[in-house]
Each structure stands twice: as structure tokens, then as C-alpha cells.
Amino acid sequence: MKVSKILKKQTLAYIVGPLFKMIEAFFDLMIPLFMKAVIDLSFNTTSDIITRSIADFLKLFGTWFTDERINYAIIGGTLILLMGIIGFMTTMVCQYIAARAASKVGTDLRDTIYEKIITLSKKDLEKFSLNKALTILNADSYQVQQGVLFFIRLGIRAPFIILGSLVISFILDYHIGLVFLSIVPLILFIIFFVMKRASKEYLSIQSQLDYLSNLTSDNLEGTRVIKAFDKQKYECEKFDRGSKEYASKAIRVNKINSLINPLTFSIVTLATILTVLIGGFDMKNGFVVLGEVVLPSTIITLTSYLTQIFQTLILLTNLVTIFTKSIVSWKRCDSLLEIESSIYDTKKLVIPNFNLGDEILRFDHVFVNYGTKEQNSALKDISFSLNKGETLGIIGGTGSGKTTLVRLICRFLDSSEGTVYYKNNDIKDYSLYNLREEIAYNVQKASLFKGTIRFNMQIANSDVTDEDIIKALKIAKADFVFDYPDKLDHNVEENGKNFSGGQRQRLAIARSLLKNSEILILDDSTSALDLLTDRTVRENIKINYPDLTKVIISQRVSTIMQAEKILVMQEGKIIASGKHDELIKSCPIYKDTYLSQQGGRYEC
């Protein structure tokens, strides 16, 4: 639906492009007829209607040579050359229109798809499959673009040339025309038969190649284990078998593929010989077409049309493959663009201002059901409240629902039952944009984007000055930035891969501080920092941003023990809440975790 809208924008190109192309195609069909006329006229032999009308046309250009035959030959030849030149120029106009329209379609499509992906909720995107979405963005959009390109370039030309050549052959000598007509389906049948057989084999070849690829990547990842267990030989033998199997499959498909050339060669050659044979006997038997007995020039001309039919047929089969792929891609693009976001964003309530100590956040019997599959990460009956300026600590094992809980605050998903209140209103009453302006969310895997450090900091807030940035960097203990000669202009590569995990986390924290938000969420987002730095960052934030409400998620008790309120979570439920000292007394799981980490875990 959406794709067709983008395609429709280029409607003019689909009409004008092929029109220009038709001029060339028409000349391509005329050239052999002109050649035939020139031959007939030069030999002063009898001539049929076509030749006579071309002769009349050639006479319009006057007499330049005394020998009439030479005159016809030169003027005819010049006209043929001229047709070639004009045809070439009009084709180039068409090719340009095609390239322009196709690249526009490609860009429009990519823009629309990218916008869709980036604004879709993660849940919806994962349901659809992230990898598939990426393939659609890069590969499928290109395939649709190719479809447009080839439709304008050849979509009309190819059938026109084949039909035109067939019609002219029937006019010139329908005996031979019948031969041509019968080889068209024959060649199409051979090509499509082979292609169908081969494509089945290709699937199995592709999966064998995937298997080899898996073996290799297993081998690379396990290189130490393999060597430790002295299994190099075993691995090589396993790969050898897979590689041999691949070769035998590839040889099998080659056996089928190799049929196309020989078969089409023999068919076209036989058709050529039949043309001469039938033509010869038609002449001998005085077969009359267009008012005259078949001429030798007719045979020459017909072999030209045969070549044209054959070459265009090959093009046509390529075209069918391209169109088939494009249509599949078109549908895939639509399937992505048609996803409805499960997070609605229609209400626009103004977010009020709150003072220190006001109740900023409240969960009221909140449930989240993911369906049957991921029971363990769902939430069950969550209720708690938090005042502005306070710190909330959440602790629990993997799959206990900690992250699901905070994702509700950002509306990355919505509750199935119960309500989340932000500043006394249902969180769903605010626009997503305004809500997310109020919340700074930090995850374990901090993301930086290609650009400079300044660029990354300004993502949070485009109005910040360098002083603000420097202050935030200092608070987040990202002092390493000041060691770079180019400081804030220091380059950030894709995904911030030129920084270590700990550096990325600190930069991301600095960035979220710049956001001037109401709530700062740290979801295991200091995991790559050593304990000392982790603590310093938390203390810095506390001192410098007293109004900021903090939600800190961790598996480490030491990270959250100073919070005003701590939630202990297990299997989607809050099993206890309170301050550290209370929990030590009242919650055995909390106590055990604390003690085991004290006595058991040592992190540096």
C-alpha cells in the first residue's frame, strides 16, 4: 500500500521513458527492411510492396549519383546510420529518465522504511525481526529500485521487439514466420525449465554454504578450546566432508545450467537453416507474398529478425527474474510499513512542574503479559511510588522483570493491566516526545553515534554549551576526554567502537545528565566501571543534581544500598521493598544476596 504510493510519484516517467525507447525500438525494426529494400533496388530485380514504398521514400531525398543503384545504396545507408544515431539518442533520454526515477524511488523508499523502523517500538520491531527489517531497508528497497529501472528501460521494449519481429516475419513469409513463432515458446520453456530446476538446487547449495560458514565461525570462536582438546584434525575432517558435499552439489547444478547454451544454440541454428531451406523452396516453387515471389533479400532480412528475437528473448528472461524478485521485495517492504505501533501516541497533555518531595511516579497494580512465551519477564501486580529527588534502587536476578519495569516509565511498552502515573496523570496521557524529554534512560550497552564527542553530547540537548558539556563529563568521570588533543572534537566511530565499554558508559551518563530531565534511570549502566569509579559517579550526581529523581537497577547490593527505597524483584514480582537496613532484617533473599556478595564476589 505504502510502496505503491511511492511508486506512483514517478508515473510520468513510466510513460515518457518507454515512449522515447519505442522510437529506438521502431528504428531497430525498420533497419532490416531498409537493408532489404536497398538490396532489391541495387540489383534491379523485382521488388515487393515494402521495397517499392521505401524506394518512393528514398526518392524524396533526390538524386546524388548518376547510377540509380548506387544512389539508392548511399541514401539508404545514410538513412540507416541516421536511424541508428537518433535511436541511440532517444534511448539515452529514456535511460536517464529511468535512472532518475529509479534512484528517486529507492531514496523515498529507504527514507520511509528508515523512519518506520526508527520510530517503531522495540517490541514491535523484534516481533517482526530486526534482521529482516535491516534486509528490507538495504536489499529489498534496492530490488524495488531495480524493478523500476528495468521496467522503464526494457519492460515495454522487449515485448515490442519480439512481437514486432514476429509480425514482420509473417508479412515477409509466413512459412518462415511460423518457424519463428514456434521457437519463442520453445526457448522460453527451456530457459524457465532449467531456471526452475536450478533454483531448487541453489537453495540446497546456499544452505550447504551456510553450513560451511557456521563451521568456520564455530572454528574461529572455539580456536582455544579446539587446540586445548587437540581436535584440529577432527575439525578439518568435518569441514572437508562439508566442502566436498558442497562441490558435488555445485557440480550437479552446473550439469543442469550447462544445458541452456547448447540447447538454445541448436534451436537458433536449426531455425536459421530452416529459414534458408524453406525460403529456397518457396522461391523455387514460386510462392507469392506481397505481390511478388519470395526474394533472396527476404531470407537475409529474416535471419536478422531471428537474431533480434533470440537476443531479446534472453533479455526478457532476465527481466522476468528481476521483476519477480522486485515484486517479492515490494511485498516485504509493505509488510514492514504496514505494522501498526502497539504504543499509541495521540494524547497531548501538558506535563506539570513538580517540586522536590512531590510524588512524581506511581505504579498502581501494574501487570505486563507478554503472552505465553516469555512468562518469566512479565510483571505481576507492581505497586510503589516515588517522590521527586529520591533514589529508587531495584535489585533482582536476570529475568526478574527489573528492566521491564523501567521500560514502562519510558513507554517502550505499555502495561496490560493497572496504571503507571507520572506526575499524577496516567503516563499514556502525555505525548511520547514530551514524556521522553523528562526521562533520561541509560542501559548497560551504552550507545554512541558516529560523529564527534560534542555531536554525541548535543544529541541529548542541542542548546548545551561547551561549558555544560565539560561539567557533565567531569561529573560522569569521563575525564579521559580532556586528554585528547582535540577534546570535544574527538572523533567517535560507529557505535563508539573506538572507546572501551567503561568509557562508553561514562559518556552516555554524561549525555543523559545534559538532558536536564526529571528522572534519571541507570539500568546496570555502570557495569563496566570499577567499584570506585561507579561510586564516585553516583555521589557526583547526587551532589550536583539534588532535584533529579534516580532509578538505579543493579545486581550488586553495594550499588543500590544507599537508595531511599529499594525494590527486591523476583519472577516479575516485588517480593520486598524498603530501605537497606529494613530489608536486611525483613527479607531473607536480600540478606543472602548481600552476604553472598560480601563474602562471595570480588569485583575489581
Next chain:
Amino acid sequence: MSVKQRLFSYIKDKKKNIAIAIISIAIYILAQLSIPLLVGYCLDCIGTIENGVFIYTLDENITLFTTYIIIGFTLAIIGSIFDYIYEYQIGKMTQKIVYRIRTETFNKLNSVPIKVIDENRHGDLLQLVILDIENVANGFFSVFKQLILGILSIIVTIIMMFTVNFILAIAVIILSPLSLFMSRFVATFTHRHFKKQASIQATLNALSLETIENQENVQALNYSTKAIKRFKEYDDKLQAESRVAQFSSSWVNPSTRFVNNTIYALIGIAGIIMIIYTASYPILNMTIGKLTSFLSYTNEYTKPFNEISSVISEFETARSSFIRINNFLNLEDDIDEGKEEIHDIHEITFDHLDFSYEKDRQLIVDFNKTIQAKKKVAIVGPTGAGKTTLINLLMRFYDPDKGALRYDNVDARDIKKSSLRANFAMVLQDTWIFNGTILDNVRYSNLNASDEECIKACKIAHADSFINTLPEGYHTVVSSKSGLSEGERQLITIARAVLKNADIVILDEATSNVDTYTEKLITDAFDTLMKDRTSIVIAHRLSTIISSDLILVLKDGNVVESGNHHSLLKEKGLYYSLYTSQFK
């Protein structure tokens, strides 16, 4: 080996196939190119022009005519048979060579020093085995195929043209560079723009990938609108480049058609004029049949040039792929100069050992220490302190630069690697699970173990209970990417180590991404594994550390302190500050 030598080494034993291929293709080309000649002969049988009048002569020449027709039919059949033999031979040969290159490359992956695997991106090495070899197959051999075919048909066409009429033949040879020039020009122009397009495409892909993968962060930062704007900016650049690239590539067919039409017209008209003047100047020796043959040859003659130039870009890709493969295959193997066998190790000694991964960044300097059998050794230090370096040395994944590592007073370099490694069982933090069943994965450490022994090992490793909850139990197929949680993967690798039953165990205690319950299972399993064995542990648990006989404290790759818990606390060094910062 140079690229040429390498290539030759692959085709050396394929001489027979190549000979068959060349003979077949020669027969095919002769058959194919005789057809226009025969068509010409046939037309001349039908009639001739005398004094401007066409005279039908088919009745007199009917036998000759039929003979030509029969020869034509036969050639069509013979030609197609030999064409098939050619294509089949080349395809088969290609795949056999691909098989050899691929297997050799994979074997090389397993015989190079581990340093090579560590220092190269795995994606690049994977590409070598999969994609580069496909490129070689597609590029080299399609060019090879096209080249033999092309060269032979050019030669034969030239001969045929001279047989028919030498004047026109010379004309065609003069005109043909036109076609060649045109297609070369288009090809270089196109290639340049496609390269530009690809580089913008790559930027755009990187840009979209980093935002899409972190899509939720983008939304949390309210960065979406700006990100879309940024994407569109680059996409517009791509559009401009793609328009030029696609436009320039679309010159190929029309310009070929144009050149062919031009040559066709020129030769046609010249031929006709020659026929007219043949009566007065017999040296021109032109007939209508000859003209027909000639026009076909003109077509055939330009074809190979275009076809060869169209596979040139594939050839370029193949060439750079093959150079990469060749460079990789030329790497030195990891030669194991060790000869001695070793078992029942009583003592491991680091003797004035120096080590570095890179020459200019010295890591371990003059390290001396002795580890006795059945002792517990803990390695501690901040992330990135190079805790795995010691394991690399112990297992001889790397050898020291200076000094030595000795097992029972034998230099590790004198011990056969396989014999040395047989003494170790290892559980690393990067758990390794390969595509296969759980049972296959466990059995990997001892291929002779029975199912019962594997299950027993899993029970010892506390893996049995979760395995039994899987849909197909021990026969569930798992892979590196899916199926198991991090903790479950660790339990399986522990079972694998249990099954090996080695004297020395190397363990990495790091248990990130593991929930509390599984973590307890893992630590229990570790304790069982360490019992009565020499153990070397990258330690994270305090209980492990305190109970160790020897603690090695690492910083920036070097061993800065060593001793037991109490002696290290007394030193008040790094260990002391790490220990106190945790519990202050």
C-alpha cells in the same frame, strides 16, 4: 608462493580437463561459425546476379543445396554437444579447485599460530573461507571460460571473414576498435561511479545500523527526528550518485547496439556496392550469399569483445580475493618443535619469563614463580589486566619472548603441544558451543566417551537438570547463537571439562549475565572440578581467592604482586586497596 605459482599449483593436475575443454570449445566454435558460411553458400545456390539480373539456379544446384542443409543440421547438433561438454568440464573443474582452495584455507586456519586468529577480525577470516572463494570461482573461472571462448572465436571469425572477402575483412578489423573503445569507456566510467555509490551506501548502512540497533536509546534520547534528518541527508547523496551510476551503466547495451548498427550499415552498403561493381571488377568477388555470411560475421566478431569487457569487474574482484587468500595461505604455520611427552606434572615454573604480544609493548617482565601440583592458584586484577595472558602461556597458545616456562624442569617449548594440552581441562568465560546436540558438545573433550559417561559428567557439572527440561533432552540441537542462556552454556562447558578428567584445570570464574541460582550451580560445579587437582583460576569470588595457595595480582598485563591472602594484605599494595575498596 606468488599468486601465479599458487594459481598454477591448482590447475597443474587439471591439464587433461583443460585439454578436453579447449578441444570441445574449438569444435563448438568451428561448428557455430561455419553456419553463416553455409547460409551464404545456400543463398548462392539459389541464384546469382548477372548483369543486374537475378537468375534462379536452385534446380541445377539442388544436390549441393541439400548437402549444405544437411551439413548445417549436423553441425548444429555436434556444436551443441561439444558446447555442453565444454561448459560441464569447466564447471566441474572450477568446483574441484574451489574445494581444494577452501579446504586448504580452512586447514590453514587450524594450523596458523593462535596469534593470527586473535589479531584478525573473525569476520575477515570467515570472509576468506566463504565469500572470497566464491568470488574466485565466479570471477576467475567465468573469465577463463569467456576468455578461451572469446579468443578462439575472434581468431576463427577473422579467418572466416578473410575466406569470404578480404577487402571487407580488412574494413571490419579497422572498424572493430570502435566497439572495443566504446565498451571500455563505458565500463571504466561505470566502474568509477559504482565504486562511489558503494562507498556512500556503506556510510549510509553504518549510519542506519548504529541507530537501528540502538533504536530504543535513540527514542529515549528523543533523537529520532534528528536521526531521520541525518539519514535523509546521506540518502539524498546516495540518490545523486546512484542516478549517475545507473545511468552510466545503462550505456552498455544501447551503445553496443549503436555500434553494431553502424558497422552493419557500413558493411552492408559497402557489400552491396561491391556486388554491383563485381561484374566490372571481378577482383571484388562479391555475391549476395557472401554478403549474408559477412554480415553475420561482423556481428559475431564484436560480441566477444563486449562479453570479455563485461566480466572484467568480476575478474577484478576475484583477483583481489585471490590475493587475500594467497597472502593468508602464505602465512607461517605454527610449527611445534616440541618432541617430549609429558604427564603427571608435579611442578610448573616460570623462570625469568618475559612476554609481550607486540614488540614495543612489554607486558610480563622477569616473572619467576613455581606452582606445585594439587595447589590452587588464583589470578586477580581489574578488567583488561591481561589475566588470560598467563593462560595463553600455560597452554602454549603463545610462547615467551625470553626466559622459560618449565613443566617438571622441561622447557615447555620442548614438549609436544598435544601432549602438554592433554594435561589440562579448561573452562573459559567465552563459552564455546558449536552447532550440534548437547551430547556432541559435551563429548567433544573425549570422543570415545559413551553416552552414559557424558551424562554422568553433566550430572557432576549440575547441567543434567536443565538439560532434561529441554525438548529433546541431551539430543537437543544447540548452536553458538541460540538455544541456551549464558549460564547454561557455562554448565555445558564445565561438563565438557569434567569429562576430560585432566590433572590441571583452568577456570574463569567471571559470571556476568548469569542469574543468582545458576551462578550457585556454577560455583558448586567449579568447586567439584577443582577438588584434588591443580587449579588455575581467574578468580572473582572472594572465597576462592582467600582459600587459594597462591594469588597472582595482575595490573596492565604484568604480575605486580603474588603470595597468599594474608601475605598480600600485609604488603598493603594493589591487592590490599582492591580488597578494601570492595568492603569499605
